[in-house]
Amino acid sequence: MGLIIDSNNADVFLRLNIGGTHFLIRNETVLNRKTGLLSLIVRWPHEKRIPLADAYLENTKEYYFERSASLFNVIYQFYLTGSIHLPENLCLKDVLNELDYWCIAPDKYLAECCCFGINTDQLDLIKSNPEMDQVNHFKHLRFGEYRLQIWNLIEVPSRSGRFVNHCVENSSDFHVVETEPLPIFERLEFICIVWFIFEYVLKMAVSYDRLKTFFQLLNIIDLLAILPFTIEIALSLFEFNTRNMRDLK
Template identity: 30%
Template sequence: MLLQLDCLSTCLTSSGSVLFPITAGGGSLDCFSACQTMGYGQILHRHGNEEDRVHLNVGGVRHQVDPDMLLRFPHTRLGRLLLCQSEAAILELCDDYSPAEREYYFDRNPRVFLCVLNFYHTGCVHMMEELCVFSFSQEIEYWGIQELHLGPCCGNWYHERKDYIEDGDWDIRSDDQQHPSLDSSFEELSALDKDLAKFKGAWCGDLRSYIWLRLEDPGHSTASKIIAVASLSVVLTSIVAMCVHSMPEFQRVDDNEKPIEDPVLTVLEEICIACFSVEFIIRLIVAPSRRKFLGNPLNIIDVASILPFYATLALETADEEAAEENEDIENVGKVVQVLRLMRVLRILKLARHSIGLRALGATVRHSYHEVGLLLLFLSVGISIFSALIYSAEREVEHTDLGTIPSGWWWATITMTTVGFGDTCPVTPAGKIVATLCIICGLLVVALPITIIFNKFSKYYQRNKAMEGQFAESIDFMSSVIISTRTNRYQTDSQDVKDVFFSRSSCS
C-alpha cells in the first residue's frame, strides 16, 4: 500500500507528466507500467477514500462521486473524463478544471444533472415531468447518454411528448432543406417590423408606407377594406368572363368563318387586366424591398396571370402584320391558344384573399414527403393490380383489359375510388381482383391523407391567428409612425416660433 502511494506521488507532477523514479527493488518500475495503462483522471481518483473521490461542480452545485461508478460507462462524458491523459484533454470535456482542488466545473443545468447522476447509480435515465423534453434531450446528449438508456417508465412518455411537440412545431424538420420561407409567427412579425422600418428615411417613405399598409392589410382601415373588396370583385369578374367566353352563345365568327372575340367580353377582360396591372405596379413601387416583393409566391401568381394577355396581344399583332405581308408564321395560332388557356391562373389570385388557399399551399409545400409516399404506394398498387387484371381478363373477347398498359388506367381509377365505369372486369377472377384493388386503394389513400389533413388544419388555424397578430402589429407600428410625425411637426413648429420671436426681439 505504501509503495503504491509513493508511486502515485512520484508518477505525477503538477503538469501531469510521468517521472521515472529509481528505487530499490524495482517496485516503482512495476508501478510505472501500471500508470501507463491508466488515464490522468484515473490516477488522481484511484481509491475509494473521500479525498480521492471525483469532485464535480455543475452550475454551482458540488457533487462527490466515486470514480469506479463513472467508469462503469466509459463512453459517457464523465467516463471519458477519467480516461484523459492530460489536463488539455480534460479541458476539452469540461468548462474548467482546478488541479489543486481536483474539481471539474461544468456550466450546465444542475437540476438535469441529478437525473444524469442517478443514471450512473441505476443504469437507467429517469426524467422529471416539469422539465422540457427538448432541453432534457440536449442535456443528456451533452453528457454522452443515449436515449436508449431511458427507463421503461419514462421512455414511452418522453417519446410521446417529444413527438407531440415536434408535430405542433411550425418549423418542421423536413423544411430545413428548403429556403427559409418565414413559417414561424415570430419570424413573420419580425419581417413585418423590418419592412415597416425600411420606410424610414426612404424615398417618399411616409406616402409609400401609407399605401403599402392599405394594400397589404385588408383589415387596417375602411379604405383597406374597400380596396380588398374591389380587388376581389375584379378577380371574380375576370374568372366569370373567362368561363362565359367558352359558351357557344358568346362565340362569334367573321365573314371568313374565323372565330373572333366577343366585343363585350374583350372590353371586360381589358379592364380587368388594366386593374391587375395597375395594382401590381403600385405594389411594386411602394414595396419596402422590391427583390423580396418579386420573390413572393403571391406576386409571382399575379405576374403569371397578367403576362398571358400581353403575350397573346403581341403574337396576334405579329400574326396580323405577317398576314398583311403574306408571310407565314407557323404555329402562332396554337401558341395563342395555349396562352389563352393560361388565363385560368387568375383563379390563383384568390389566394391573396383566402386563408384556406394559403393554408393549402403551405400544406402542399410542407407535405412533399407524404405526397411522395402516396404516389409511391399508388404506383406499386397500380403496377400489381394491372398485371393481375390482365391475367384474369386476357382470354375474354373484345375486352378493354387485354394489355397491362390498359390495366393501368383501370387500376388508377379503381384504387382512387373514382370508378368511371368505362372499363370493368367480367370474369369472376377479375371481379375478385377488382375487390382487392378497391380495398387496397382505400387503405393506401387513407393513410397519408390523414397526415396531410392534420397539417392543413394546423396551417389554417395558424394563418387565422397570424392575421390577427399582423393587424395588431401593423396598428401598433402605424401609431408609432403617426406619433413620430406629430412630434416632428410639433418640433418644427416650435423651432419656427423660436426663430420668429428671436427676430422680433432683435428688431
C-alpha cells in the first residue's frame, strides 16, 4: 500500500521542470543511484541548488532546466531503473551530451538490451574518456569553464621532469666542490621557483576538489620541493641570514 504524502514536501520529492515538462521523483530514488548531478542536488540545500538550474519557479516549487524533455526521459528512466536505455528515435550523440550534462557515465550503466543494435563506431563514442570526466567535475562550478582551461594548462606531463631536475640539482654527484657563483643563475633559480610556487597556488585555486588535489602524491612532492625555497624567500624579505637554508634544499 502506497503512502499518502504531500507532493510539495521538498524533503521527500524533487520537482523538476525540463523544457516545460514536469518531472517528480523521490529524493530516496535519486540517492539510491549514488551518481549524477541530481544525486548532488538532492543533498544540497535550496540556496545551493538554484545556481545550478536555469530558473526556479516559485509558484510550482520546480527547478527549471531549459533542455529537451525527450532527452531527459533517458535520465529519468536511469534513476528509476539503474540502467540507460537508448530510444531509437533519438540521436545517439544528443543522448550522450545529455548524459554528460547530468554527469552520468554511459559506459557503466548501458542496458544490455541496447548493446546489440549498436555498431563499433557507436560503442567507441559511448566509451567515456578522462576529458569528459574532467568536464563533469568542473561544469557546474563557478567559472568552471575557465578553471578547466587553467587546470588542463597546468596539469601537463612535465612534473616528473621537474622532480628529476630537483633531484639532480641536489645530488652531490653533480656538484662541484669549489665554484664561484654566477649571479645570473641565482636570478634564474629565483624566477623558476617563483613560477613553480605560482603554478602550485594556481592549481589549488582552480581545482574542483582542493583537498583531494592537495593529498595527491605528486602534489605533495611538489610542495616538499618548493617549501625550502619559499621559506628562504620569506626569511630573506625580513633580512634573515639564509645561507644555512642551502643545506636544507
